[in-house]
Amino acid sequence: MLFMKEHVTKQARRAKEASRELACVSIDVRNAALLAMADALEAKQDEILEVNAKEVEAAKEKGTRRNMIDRLILTPQRIAGMAEGIRQVVKLDDPTGKIDFDTTRPNGLKIRRVRVPFGVIGIIYEARPNVTADAIALCIKSGNACVLRGGSEAIRTNKKIVDIMKEAATNAGLPANVIEFIGIMDRDAVVVMCRLRKLIDVIIPRGGAGLIARVIEHSTVPVIETGTGVCHTFVDKTADQALALKVCINAKTSRPSVCNAMETLLIHKDIAAEFLPKIAQAMIDAKVELRGDEACRAIIPDMKEANDDDWATEYNDLILSVKIVDDVNAAIAHINKYSSQHSDAIITTDPDAAAKFKQQVDSAAVYVNTSTRFTDGFEFGFGAEIGISTQKLHARGPMGLEALTTMKYLVDGDGQIR
Numbered sequence: 181m182l183f184m185k186e187h188v189t190k191q192a193r194r195a196k197e198a199s200r201e202l203a204c205v206s207i208d209v210r211n212a213a214l215l216a217m218a219d220a221l222e223a224k225q226d227e228i229l230e231v232n233a234k235e236v237e238a239a240k241e242k243g244t245r246r247n248m249i250d251r252l253i254l255t256p257q258r259i260a261g262m263a264e265g266i267r268q269v270v271k272l273d274d275p276t277g278k279i280d281f282d283t284t285r286p287n288g289l290k291i292r293r294v295r296v297p298f299g300v301i302g303i304i305y306e307a308r309p310n311v312t313a314d315a316i317a318l319c320i321k322s323g324n325a326c327v328l329r330g331g332s333e334a335i336r337t338n339k340k341i342v343d344i345m346k347e348a349a350t351n352a353g354l355p356a357n358v359i360e361f362i363g364i365m366d367r368d369a370v371v372v373m374c375r376l377r378k379l380i381d382v383i384i385p386r387g388g389a390g391l392i393a394r395v396i397e398h399s400t401v402p403v404i405e406t407g408t409g410v411c412h413t414f415v416d417k418t419a420d421q422a423l424a425l426k427v428c429i430n431a432k433t434s435r436p437s438v439c440n441a442m443e444t445l446l447i448h449k450d451i452a453a454e455f456l457p458k459i460a461q462a463m464i465d466a467k468v469e470l471r472g473d474e475a476c477r478a479i480i481p482d483m484k485e486a487n488d489d490d491w492a493t494e495y496n497d498l499i500l501s502v503k504i505v506d507d508v509n510a511a512i513a514h515i516n517k518y519s520s521q522h523s524d525a526i527i528t529t530d531p532d533a534a535a536k537f538k539q540q541v542d543s544a545a546v547y548v549n550t551s552t553r554f555t556d557g558f559e560f561g562f563g564a565e566i567g568i569s570t571q572k573l574h575a576r577g578p579m580g581l582e583a584l585t586t587m588k589y590l591v592d593g594d595g596q597i598r
Contacts, residue, residue, distance in 0.1 A: 195325040212353070215267065217344075218262075252309070272321070273581075275584070306387035312328060319358075329369060410492060416527060446504075469498060491517075516540075524552065555577070566584060567579050569583070
């Protein structure tokens with residue numbers, strides 16, 4: 181434990197020192213480094229895929245769930261997507277140095293508020309290797325050094341990605357230690373990282389409820405929660421049912437392992453007898469297991485019975501909870517009780533119902549007549565994202581570049597005293 185603490189602390193200290201150097205690096209150099217990283221990922225994709233294939237095979241042999249396997253797998257297309265995400269970040273405006281408050285006081289003091297990097301951002305995440313590239317790109321663009329700790333299932337893939345990107349960044353003129361990767365698999369490395377308050381400025385956990393709870397429990401470093409996605413879609417009585425079918429199928433099946441996938445479907449009682457058989461058959465055809473309340477099972481007897489735990493579960497799999505509700509008020513009450521405050525949707529042609537839903541559902545992203553799958557930094561135009569915050573302080577929803585900065589007040593005077 182002592183060696184691990186010393187090792188992780190040393191890495192964080194190197195990152196802190198590098199962050200001060202990075203603060204003086206121009207945006208042109210940062211952008212050039214990011215482009216070099218993107219090119220390097222594509223040029224060395226065979227090296228990444230070779231390492232990744234071994235980890236995927238090992239995960240399969242361990243009996244890892246299919247949704248976790250999906251998160252772990254890299255393909256040439258996914259690596260190309262990682263590189264494109266970095267290039268999209270390059271095209272975005274520099275979030276640092278922006279002045280959003282500028283005034284001169286009656287005593288002559290000139291006061292400005294400017295956006296500045298946090299310094300060192302710690303990112304703790306699970307099996308998705310693409311998070312490594314996204315996190316590095318967003319941290320560098322926003323002027324931050326980063327300390328990464330990925331999940332054990334993808335430890336070698338993540339390390340390979342980091343090595344490739346770090347070499348490209350250093351060759352392009354960035355400080356050598358702006359990217360640090362903790363390759364220690366012991367879970368206590370996370371605890372050590374969470375207590376390095378003077379070396380790491382903020383920690384962002386990306387993963388399941390267990391990981392997030394562990395980080396919050398142990399951290400003395402400020403944490404930005406990127407919560408789990410217990411996402412709902414409510415099909416109102418006035419819904420265009422063809423549109424509802426299309427949206428619900430997309431929300432559940434397009435990529436069930438991600439946090440913005442629908443986990444619970446709510447249906448207005450007035451259309452349940454008509455709509456439920458349609459959506460049930462479409463979901464069954466898509467290999468989705470359905471778990472319903474008593475009212476649903478009265479219409480679809482073969483549906484499995486849902487219990488209280490199902491309503492609060494992020495399945496990350498082809499499983500869907502289904503409930504019939506009395507009206508939009510009942511839907512809102514259910515969502516606010518069980519939702520993880522990530523993304524929730526209503527399908528309706530009633531503008532009053534839509535307005536009430538948008539106002540009263542207490543989630544980071546609220547949708548009308550479209551899929552929850554759009555809660556994503558790239559889809560929102562932010563470029564790659566560092567995560568989707570479900571808290572209410574500092575940042576909420578998809579976190580792009582500005583969410584990785586804080587503020588500093590610059591005050592110029594000519595001898596004023598108080």
